[in-house]
Amino acid sequence: MGYARETVIKRRDYLINRQRELGLTNFEAAELLDVSVRYYARLIDGVRGRFMSAPLMKRICEKFGFDGDALLELESDFQKQLMDIKKTK
Numbered sequence: 667m668g669y670a671r672e673t674v675i676k677r678r679d680y681l682i683n684r685q686r687e688l689g690l691t692n693f694e695a696a697e698l699l700d701v702s703v704r705y706y707a708r709l710i711d712g713v714r715g716r717f718m719s720a721p722l723m724k725r726i727c728e729k730f731g732f733d734g735d736a737l738l739e740l741e742s743d744f745q746k747q748l749m750d751i752k753k754t755k
Contacts, residue, residue: 675712684730
C-alpha cells in the first residue's frame with residue numbers, strides 16, 4: 667500500500683514550525699534526526715511515528731532544541747487531537 671497525500675489526517679505543526687525557525691529543509695532535518703527523508707516527511711504529516719520512539723524524541727530534543735517536557739506536551743496534544751479527529755470520522 668502506497669503513501670497518498672490524502673491519508674494525512676493531522677500534521678505535526680510544532681515540528682514543522684521549529685524546522686522553519688531553524689531554516690532547515692526536509693532533507694537537512696531528516697539528516698539531523700538520522701532518518702530517511704521519506705520517513706521524516708511522513709512523520710511531520712502524522713502518517714508515521716504515531717507513537718514516536720524514545721530515541722527519536724531524544725534526537726528531536728537535541729537537534730531541534732526542544733525541552734524534553736515541552737516536547738512531551740506538544741506530542742501529547744498532537745496525539746489527543748489525532749484521536750479526536752479519528753473519533754469523528
